[in-house]
Amino acid sequence: MKKILIPTDFTVDSLVLLKNALNTCKGQKLDVVLAYGAHLDSAICDLLFYSKKNHIQKLTNKEFNEGKAILTNRYKDQINSLSIELFIGTTQSAFMSFVEGLNISQIYATHNNQDLQINQKTGFCLYKYFKKSDLDFVKLDYKTSHSKTTQGVLSKLLTS
Amino acid sequence: MTTQAKIVLLLSSIFLTHTAIFSIFIYYSISNYAYNDFYKRLEIRAITTAKIELENVQDINAVKEIRLEYLEKLPDEKIEFIDLSTTDLKNESNNLNIPKSFINDILNNERAFYKKNETYYSGIRYKTIGKDYMVVASAQNYYSTHHIVYLRNLLILALVVSILLIGIISYLFSRKVMLPVRRIIKEMKKISTENLNYRLYVPTDNNELASLTSTFNTMLNRLETSFESQKNFVSNASHELNTPLTSIIGEADVSLSKTRSPEEYIKTLNTILCEAEKLDKKTKALLFLAQSGYDGKTQKFKTLRIDELILEVKDTVGKIYPNVKIKIDFSLLPENSEKLKITGNDQLLHLAISNILLNACKYNLRNDVTIALAVSNKNVIISVKDQGIGIPESEIPYIYDPFFRASNTREYEGYGIGLPLARNVVYQHNGFLEINSEENIGTTVEIKLPTRKF
Numbered sequence: 001m002k003k004i005l006i007p008t009d010f011t012v013d014s015l016v017l018l019k020n021a022l023n024t025c026k027g028q029k030l031d032v033v034l035a036y037g038a039h040l041d042s043a044i045c046d047l048l049f050y051s052k053k054n055h056i057q058k059l060t061n062k063e064f065n066e067g068k069a070i071l072t073n074r075y076k077d078q079i080n081s082l083s084i085e086l087f088i089g090t091t092q093s094a095f096m097s098f099v100e101g102l103n104i105s106q107i108y109a110t111h112n113n114q115d116l117q118i119n120q121k122t123g124f125c126l127y128k129y130f131k132k133s134d135l136d137f138v139k140l141d142y143k144t145s146h147s148k149t150t151q152g153v154l155s156k157l158l159t160s
Numbered sequence: 161m162t163t164q165a166k167i168v169l170l171l172s173s174i175f176l177t178h179t180a181i182f183s184i185f186i187y188y189s190i191s192n193y194a195y196n197d198f199y200k201r202l203e204i205r206a207i208t209t210a211k212i213e214l215e216n217v218q219d220i221n222a223v224k225e226i227r228l229e230y231l232e233k234l235p236d237e238k239i240e241f242i243d244l245s246t247t248d249l250k251n252e253s254n255n256l257n258i259p260k261s262f263i264n265d266i267l268n269n270e271r272a273f274y275k276k277n278e279t280y281y282s283g284i285r286y287k288t289i290g291k292d293y294m295v296v297a298s299a300q301n302y303y304s305t306h307h308i309v310y311l312r313n314l315l316i317l318a319l320v321v322s323i324l325l326i327g328i329i330s331y332l333f334s335r336k337v338m339l340p341v342r343r344i345i346k347e348m349k350k351i352s353t354e355n356l357n358y359r360l361y362v363p364t365d366n367n368e369l370a371s372l373t374s375t376f377n378t379m380l381n382r383l384e385t386s387f388e389s390q391k392n393f394v395s396n397a398s399h400e401l402n403t404p405l406t407s408i409i410g411e412a413d414v415s416l417s418k419t420r421s422p423e424e425y426i427k428t429l430n431t432i433l434c435e436a437e438k439l440d441k442k443t444k445a446l447l448f449l450a451q452s453g454y455d456g457k458t459q460k461f462k463t464l465r466i467d468e469l470i471l472e473v474k475d476t477v478g479k480i481y482p483n484v485k486i487k488i489d490f491s492l493l494p495e496n497s498e499k500l501k502i503t504g505n506d507q508l509l510h511l512a513i514s515n516i517l518l519n520a521c522k523y524n525l526r527n528d529v530t531i532a533l534a535v536s537n538k539n540v541i542i543s544v545k546d547q548g549i550g551i552p553e554s555e556i557p558y559i560y561d562p563f564f565r566a567s568n569t570r571e572y573e574g575y576g577i578g579l580p581l582a583r584n585v586v587y588q589h590n591g592f593l594e595i596n597s598e599e600n601i602g603t604t605v606e607i608k609l610p611t612r613k614f
Contacts, residue, residue: 065536065537066536066537066538066539066541067536069535069536069537069538070492070494070534070535070536070541071492073494073495073496073499073534073535073536073537074491074492074493074494074495074534075495076494076495076496077495147598147601148596148597148598148601149545149550149596149597149598149601149602149603149604150596150604151594151596151604152541152543152594152596152604152606153536153541153606154492154532154534154541154542154543154606155532155543155545155596155604155606157492157534158489158491158492158532158543
């Protein structure tokens with residue numbers, strides 16, 4: 001089964017990328033990995049008691065989880081598994097090991113690395129790693145509406 | 161008896177009993193200790209005196225020293241020696257004013273104590289080589305006559321003072337505890353049929369009262385919903401029926417004002433028929449509105465399919481606004497249709513969603529009105545989007561107030577009841593209503609309802 005990687009910034013807008021990727025691969029069953037480049041805390045106590053689940057919980061919010069559930073329910077047949085992974089390395093080879101460890105065969109992302117709004121304090125953009133890697137890169141369109149009328153979870157997912 | 165009085169009485173009696181028992185315990189412990197202490201002192205005097213008088217001369221100097229240095233003379237101190245071998249005990253008991261039982265005790269147990277009024281007696285049996293004596297020491301206990309009496313009086317006085325103090329404190333305490341309840345009663349008195357939208361303030365620091373007030377607020381929500389839906393029906397009915405009736409009457413009047421050609425009469429009759437049909441449709445829709453409002457029984461929740469409900473609502477609203485194109489977006493519908501089931505009252509939900517959709521159609525300016533549906537793990541989400549006049553930003557906080565109409569709705573008819581009604585119904589179903597709007601751009605309403613729990 002194909003395993004694909006889609007970058008995320010834990011906003012509902014970024015889930016539109018997931019929707020577009022699934023629409024592009026109609027008919028195929030996929031394993032999806034939502035990847036986020038995260039900064040690790042440098043305090044010893046946090047490193048000692050580090051838990052990936054808690055880290056992800058701190059980064060995600062209710063709207064994101066709701067949007068994720070909507071898409072999981074809608075594309076149930078297509079999504080074999082959907083997981084969130086944090087990339088905490090800094091070098092390109094670390095990224096390659098990350099990708100190899102997860103068995104990723106394709107990356108679905110936009111060409112513009114400004115699309116995702118990543119909070120620089122907690123994370124970083126993965127786009128430069130995508131560029132240098134030799135994995136299959138599939139370009140996606142990314143259209144979000146930032147108008148005041150599309151603030152709810154469903155309306156954000158329905159744009160584009 | 162009020163709860164407040166009960167609290168005061170209960171608290172006071174508990175504290176009083178406790179203090180009384182405490183005082184009694186202290187008093188008796190101290191008296192007991194004082195008695196025993198005194199008896200022991202008498203006993204030591206008896207023993208030392210016996211030693212001094214009845215032993216050989218050599219040993220007694222040390223004892224005499226001890227006696228003089230450490231054992232001061234007690235008030236009314238008397239030491240009696242009774243030679244058991246020679247004296248007759250019966251007479252002795254009369255002479256010394258001590259009972260026979262006391263003497264027998266000394267004989268049997270080697271030592272005994274006895275108290276008569278304020279005089280304390282301590283007796284020992286002193287046996288030595290060749291002599292068998294009974295020594296009885298007696299004295300007045302100053303301590304018991306004065307100090308313990310003082311203690312007793314002091315404790316009684318303290319008890320009386322503490323009754324007063326405890327009474328005052330428990331009264332203040334009961335007032336403080338009942339204060340939130342009194343406040344709630346005062347606030348509840350303000351609620352009447354005119355201001356059913358008033359809600360009680362939910363305290364954040366008291367769980368029991370918070371749940372009481374929020375339950376009361378929920379009840380008020382339900383009351384308000386049914387009230388409003390009745391009012392809604394009456395005002396809607398009178399208006400909606402009025403318009404076509406007016407045009408029917410107008411047409412008939414004009415037509416009858418003079419003799420006209422058959423073609424003109426046919427035209428008039430066609431118009432009347434058309435308006436009557438419109439009237440018929442509207443009456444049916446209004447009747448439905450009434451059914452949801454006039455439900456005298458308690459709301460029964462049953463399982464229903466949200467997608468079917470949405471299609472019904474689209475039909476209903478489509479009849480009232482046949483010119484507006486209502487698009488249904490089911491693109492994010494879950495693949496498992498079991499997830500589309502929710503528990504609720506279908507008539508109330510129909511009322512709420514149709515109100516939202518009616519607003520979208522009424523205030524729409526261009527393009528279509530879209531209604532979309534999707535399901536997440538916890539909620540069913542319905543989104544109604546229009547590209548119409550929108551709501552001015554400064555007025556958004558007031559849109560849920562009954563009868564409030566935004567400033568840009570002057571050219572549109574309405575009573576300002578649909579949205580508060582819809583919100584109350586959604587809250588009744590433990591859901592959320594979220595409105596995002598921009599003036600002249602459009603409005604999007606999202607309704608979230610919890611999915612059916614298994």
